[in-house]
Amino acid sequence: MSAANRHSDEPAELALRVEALEALLREKGFLESAHVDAIVRRYEEEVGPLNGAKVVAHAWVDPAYKRRLLADGTAAIAELGFGGPQGEYLVALENTPTVHNVVVCTLCSCYPWPVLGLPPAWYKSPAYRSRIVREPRTVLRELGLELGAEVEVRVWDSSSEVRYLVLPERPPGTEPLSEEELRSLVTRDAMIGVAKVRAPRTGSHG
């Protein structure tokens, strides 16, 4: 059977087909709607980039944990209670002043669900998937991240089983912050590698 476009991409038709599929699979006893509800709720409300931010902040304050994270990502996120589908072979990539890592899945949308949740629309877009490999500096610049010529850019393609998490650099001037405060600085985009973590704005006390 050939791929692509055997029927329309119209949302109304797709919604009907998905409803029909779920009804059929339920009738056949392959699934229960309550199980589907629970999965959807899990990915809408529980599994998200806050998990990854906890991992990153902990690695920043605990050098031993950071070493374990870089040595075996899957085991290290399990220490903090994270794991599950798409996290079975997690590799953490450390950004440094001279190396910047950025993650893509060129063929589809592979992504480390347990620490980042489901990927944003732009990560799945044909433009990002094709261009970040060909011209990473240009794409990163368009996304607001200008990297110096001395910085080596490494693009990681999440093919087959491996999923990547970028360990961003800890911003300068954040030494006084608690682990919880650090956590709130870490963005999803920084853990994909299309942004840096910024220090909080100072001067709120005049």
Next chain:
Amino acid sequence: MANPTVPLVGAAAPPRRNGELVFEAPWESRLFGVTLALCEAGLFGWEEFRTLLCEEIGAWEAQGLPQESFRYYARWEAAFERLLAEKGLCTGGELERSVHTLAARPSGHDHRGPEEDAHRRTR
């Protein structure tokens, strides 16, 4: 595909914050949930689904359509239908009959309660 740019605004733009909706429509979330439920039940391996998803995305890209018209979960749906057929879990004919049955409902019919539907749209 002459040097397309990653859009900086609009539905596919990278958000500056982490507050993006996980799913754009309720059917996308149901499709995701149904796929994962069957995988968790051991009816197929994720790699089997991923292979078909890559094929569907690749076939769409080979058509040379405008990149803005890319619908990720439409490709997912096509891959999932193929997987179900290949695994003998649900044939194309069964699905078409089920679609026709649902489409023949009186207009305005919604088997879900409005409250439940509203909940699904809130996130």
